[in-house]
Amino acid sequence: MTQKPLYRTLNGNLAFLEKSFGRSDDFYTKHLMIAGIPCAIAMFTGLSSPEKLCHMALDMLDRDPAMLGGGEGLCDYLLTQSRIPAEPDAVEDLTALVEALSNGLSVLLIDGVRRAVAFSTQEMPQRSISTPTGEGNLRGPQEAFTELLRNNISLLRRQFRTGTLTVEICTAHTRTKTEYCLCYDSALAPQETIDALRQRLEAVEIPVLLDSAYFASFLKQDKLNLFPAAAYTERPATACARLCEGKAVVLVAGSPYALIVPSFFAEHFECLDDYASGAVFAGLIRILKYLAFLLSVFGPGLYVMAVAFAPEIIPIQLLTKLAHGEAATPLPPMLEMLAVSLLLEIVREAGLRAPQSISHTVSLVGALIIGETAVSAGIVSVPVLTMAAAATIATLAVPSLYEQSILFRFAVILLAGCFGVPGLACAALTILAMACGSEPFGYDYLYPLLPLSRASLRDGFVRSIWSRLAQSGEVIGRHEA
Amino acid sequence: MKRECPSLFAALLLSLLVNVLLRSQTAYHPRAGMAAMVLCVPGLAGVGWLFARCWRLTADPVLKLLFGALLLYTSVLELLRLWQLADRLYPGAVTLTSICLLVVLPVVYLRRVSALSQTAHAVLGLLIAATVFMLLTVFPRLHVTNLQITALGQEDLLAAARSHLTLYPEYLLPALWPEQDKCGRHTLLRLAGWALGFDVGIHLVLELFYGAAMPLRVDPLHAAARCGALSIFNRLEWLQFILWVMAVTVKLALYLYALVRLLGGQSRAENSAAGLDSFPLYVGGIWLLCSVLRKLNLDAALPLRSALTWGFVLLTWIGGAAACLYKRLRRL
Numbered sequence: 001m002t003q004k005p006l007y008r009t010l011n012g013n014l015a016f017l018e019k020s021f022g023r024s025d026d027f028y029t030k031h032l033m034i035a036g037i038p039c040a041i042a043m044f045t046g047l048s049s050p051e052k053l054c055h056m057a058l059d060m061l062d063r064d065p066a067m068l069g070g071g072e073g074l075c076d077y078l079l080t081q082s083r084i085p086a087e088p089d090a091v092e093d094l095t096a097l098v099e100a101l102s103n104g105l106s107v108l109l110i111d112g113v114r115r116a117v118a119f120s121t122q123e124m125p126q127r128s129i130s131t132p133t134g135e136g137n138l139r140g141p142q143e144a145f146t147e148l149l150r151n152n153i154s155l156l157r158r159q160f161r162t163g164t165l166t167v168e169i170c171t172a173h174t175r176t177k178t179e180y181c182l183c184y185d186s187a188l189a190p191q192e193t194i195d196a197l198r199q200r201l202e203a204v205e206i207p208v209l210l211d212s213a214y215f216a217s218f219l220k221q222d223k224l225n226l227f228p229a230a231a232y233t234e235r236p237a238t239a240c241a242r243l244c245e246g247k248a249v250v251l252v253a254g255s256p257y258a259l260i261v262p263s264f265f266a267e268h269f270e271c272l273d274d275y276a277s278g279a280v281f282a283g284l285i286r287i288l289k290y291l292a293f294l295l296s297v298f299g300p301g302l303y304v305m306a307v308a309f310a311p312e313i314i315p316i317q318l319l320t321k322l323a324h325g326e327a328a329t330p331l332p333p334m335l336e337m338l339a340v341s342l343l344l345e346i347v348r349e350a351g352l353r354a355p356q357s358i359s360h361t362v363s364l365v366g367a368l369i370i371g372e373t374a375v376s377a378g379i380v381s382v383p384v385l386t387m388a389a390a391a392t393i394a395t396l397a398v399p400s401l402y403e404q405s406i407l408f409r410f411a412v413i414l415l416a417g418c419f420g421v422p423g424l425a426c427a428a429l430t431i432l433a434m435a436c437g438s439e440p441f442g443y444d445y446l447y448p449l450l451p452l453s454r455a456s457l458r459d460g461f462v463r464s465i466w467s468r469l470a471q472s473g474e475v476i477g478r479h480e481a
Numbered sequence: 482m483k484r485e486c487p488s489l490f491a492a493l494l495l496s497l498l499v500n501v502l503l504r505s506q507t508a509y510h511p512r513a514g515m516a517a518m519v520l521c522v523p524g525l526a527g528v529g530w531l532f533a534r535c536w537r538l539t540a541d542p543v544l545k546l547l548f549g550a551l552l553l554y555t556s557v558l559e560l561l562r563l564w565q566l567a568d569r570l571y572p573g574a575v576t577l578t579s580i581c582l583l584v585v586l587p588v589v590y591l592r593r594v595s596a597l598s599q600t601a602h603a604v605l606g607l608l609i610a611a612t613v614f615m616l617l618t619v620f621p622r623l624h625v626t627n628l629q630i631t632a633l634g635q636e637d638l639l640a641a642a643r644s645h646l647t648l649y650p651e652y653l654l655p656a657l658w659p660e661q662d663k664c665g666r667h668t669l670l671r672l673a674g675w676a677l678g679f680d681v682g683i684h685l686v687l688e689l690f691y692g693a694a695m696p697l698r699v700d701p702l703h704a705a706a707r708c709g710a711l712s713i714f715n716r717l718e719w720l721q722f723i724l725w726v727m728a729v730t731v732k733l734a735l736y737l738y739a740l741v742r743l744l745g746g747q748s749r750a751e752n753s754a755a756g757l758d759s760f761p762l763y764v765g766g767i768w769l770l771c772s773v774l775r776k777l778n779l780d781a782a783l784p785l786r787s788a789l790t791w792g793f794v795l796l797t798w799i800g801g802a803a804a805c806l807y808k809r810l811r812r813l
Contacts, residue, residue: 313714420574421719425726426583433587437596451602
C-alpha cells in the first residue's frame with residue numbers, strides 16, 4: 001500500500017474504499033450531512049458498533065451549532081474543540097485509513113478535506129479474562145492474558161501502577177499488520193537492552209504473526225542453540241514481576257502469551273508459588289525441579305548406558321532384576337527405550353490434539369492397555385517402561401523446557417546407546433555448552449546459577465527468606481555501567 | 482550478570498589439569514614434586530611471560546604457522562591419549578572415529594569466547610566436585626602408613642623437575658589473547674601454581690592409596706576411582722571418565738580458538754563466534770591426522786611434544802631478541 005494522501009473529494013475517498021473493501025459484506029458506509037457538509041461514515045460492522053458511534057458522536061454533532069469554515073472547520077472542530085472523543089490525530093493518508101478501519105475504528109470522511117476523523121468505537125467479540133490454563137499456581141492472582149492487546153495492556157498496567165511503565169505499540173512487518181507492544185519499566189530496564197530489542201523486533205519480517213513465540217527465533221543469537229531466547233507467561237502477575245527485574249515484556253495482538261526478554265535458565269524453575277510459600281519449602285521444590293529436569297534428560301540415557309556398556313556400575317541385586325527384565329525382551333536396551341519414549345510422546349501428542357471428549361480415552365488406551373500389553377507380551381521390559389514413564393513425568397515438572405527436555409532426551413539415548421560413556425559425556429557437554437553459550441542480549445543465560453555466587457543461593461538453586469530478598473531486588477543491568 | 486570480559490583462565494587451568502588426570506603412570510614421588518615445585522612454578526611462569534613479550538615483537542607468519550601446527554599436533558595427541566584410555570577401560574566399545582566425533586562435535590557450541598569461558602568454569606567446578614567426591618568415597622582406603630619415607634635422591638628430584646617442566650601450549654596461549662595485559666595479575670604464576678599443585682596433590686593421594694606400588698600402576702587415578710562406592714552405583718570411574726572427556730573437549734575448543742586467532746580470524750568482535758564454514762574442515766583434518774597417527778607411541782610422542790614446544794619457545798625468544806636488537810640499532 002502506497003502512502004498516498006487522502007483524496008480531497010468525498011467521492012474519491014469512497015471510491016478508493018469501495019475498490020479496497022467493496023466485496024466485503026461487513027464493510028459499512030453511510031452518507032450523511034453534518035452542518036450542511038456532505039460526509040460519510042465508514043467502518044467494519046463486526047469490529048465497530050454503529051450504535052456506539054451514534055451515541056458517541058453523531059448525537060452530539062446534531063446538537064452542536066452550525067460550523068463555520070466548511071469541511072476544514074468541521075474537521076478542526078472535531079479534532080480540537082468538540083467534546084466528542086475523537087482520536088487526537090487525523091487520518092491523512094490512505095494506508096492509515098485502511099489501518100484505522102482494520103483496527104475497528106470508525107472513520108468520518110468529510111467532503112473537500114484531505115483529512116478524516118477516527119472514532120474509537122471498537123466492539124469486538126472477545127474471550128473474557130479467565131484463569132491460566134498452562135501455568136498452575138495455588139496462590140497469587142488467577143488472571144490470565146487474553147487475545148486482545150488493549151485488554152492485556154490494561155491487565156499489566158493494573159498490576160504495575162507506576163508512571164515508569166512504558167508501553168510502545170507498534171505494527172509488525174507482516175502481511176496482516178499485526179500489532180505488538182513492547183512494555184518495560186523505563187527506570188529499571190537497561191536502555192541498551194531495550195534499544196537492541198526494539199531494533200530487532202522492528203527488523204522482523206514474516207508473513208503472519210499469530211503468537212509472541214514467533215519473535216523468539218529472531219531474538220536468538222546462535223540458531224544452533226536449542227535453549228529458548230525468551231520465556232513466556234500467560235499471567236500478568238508474572239509479567240509484572242519480570243518488569244520489576246528490569247526485563248521487557250512483548251505482547252502480541254491475538255496471543256494470550258507474553259514474551260519475556262531476556263530470559264535466564266533459572267527462570268524455568270521458578271513460579272509464583274515459590275514466593276508465596278515458605279523459603280525452605282520453596283527451596284526444596286526448586287531443587288526437586290532441577291533434579292526432575294536432570295532425570296528427564298539423562299535418566300533414560302544413563303539407564304541404557306549402564307545396562308548396555310557398564311553393568312559393573314550397578315549394584316548386583318539391582319543388576320539381577322534388570323538382567324531378568326532385559327532377558328525377556330527381544331530388542332536391545334537402546335531401541336527399547338527409544339520405542340517406549342516415542343510411544344509415550346505419541347500418546348501425549350494424541351491426547352493433546354484429539355477432541356477433548358476422546359482425549360481421556362486416548363490417554364487411557366495408551367498408558368494402560370498398550371503399556372500393560374507390551375509388558376505382558378514381553379516386547380518391553382518393566383524397568384525400561386518405569387524409567388521412560390518417570391522421565392516423562394519429570395519433564396512435566398518443568399513445562400517451559402518441555403521441547404528441550406524431549407529433544408535432549410532422545411539425543412542422550414542415541415549417543416549413550418551407541419557409544420556408551422563417551423557418548424553420554426558428549427551429550428552432557430553439548431547440553432552444557434548450549435546453556436553456557438546462550439547469551440540473551442549479552443547476559444549470562446545461566447545467571448544466577450553460574451558462576452557460583454551469593455546470588456545462586458539468594459534466588460537461584462533455592463530462595464532466601466523474603467526479608468533478604470526484599471533488601472535488594474534483582475534487577476538486570478544494575479551492576480553495569 | 483553481563484558478559485563484558487570473559488576470562489579464559491578456567492579453560493587454561495582445565496586444559497592443564499586434564500594432563501594430570503589422563504596420565505597413564507605417575508611420574509615422581511610427591512615429596513620430590515613438592516620440593517621441585519618451588520622452583521618450577523616461577524620458572525614456567527617466567528617462560529610464559531618472556532614468550533608473550535617476544536611474541537609481540539616477532540609474531541611473523543612462519544612462527545604463527547609453527548604455533549598452529551604445534552596446537553594441531555597437541556590436539557591429535559590428546560585425542561589419541563583419550564582413545565587409548567577409553568579402549569583400555571571399555572575394550573571394543575569405541576573406535577577412534579567415534580571418539581574423534583564425540584569429542585570434537587561439541588566444540589561447535591564453544592566457538593564463542595564467552596561460551597568457552599563459562600563452560601570451562603562449569604566443567605572445572607564439576608571436575609573438582611567429582612574429584613572431591615571420589616576422594617571421599619575412597620577415603621577409607623587412604624593410609625598414612627602408605628607414605629614413603631625413604632630419603633630422596635637427586636634422581637627423584639630431577640624426575641619431578643622434568644615432569645614439572647613439561648611445557649604445555651597452555652602456558653604460551655595467553656600471548657595470543659587480545660588485551661593480554663588486562664587478563665589479570667600474575668595469570669601465568671597462578672596457572673602454573675594451580676596446575677603443579679594439583680599434580681602434586683594427586684600424586685600424594687595416589688601414594689596414600691597405593692603406597693610403594695604407586696609407580697607401577699597403569700591409569701592409577703582411574704583405578705582408584707573404581708574403588709569408590711555409592712549405594713546406587715558401585716563404581717565412579719564412569720563419572721570421572723565423563724568429566725575427563727568434557728575437559729578434553731574444552732581443551733580442543735581452546736586450541737581451536739587459538740588457531741582461529743593465529744589464522745587472523747575474530748578481529749572485529751572478540752566474542753563473535755568463529756564461522757562454521759571451516760568447521761567441517763577442522764573436524765575432517767583432526768580425524769585424518771588421528772587416523773594417520775593412530776599407531777603412534779604416546780609414551781615417546783608426549784615428551785617429544787614438550788621438546789618441540791621448548792624448541793618453539795627458544796625460536797621465539799631468539800626472534801624476539803633479534804627484533805629488539807634491530808629496533809635499538811635503528812634508533813641509534
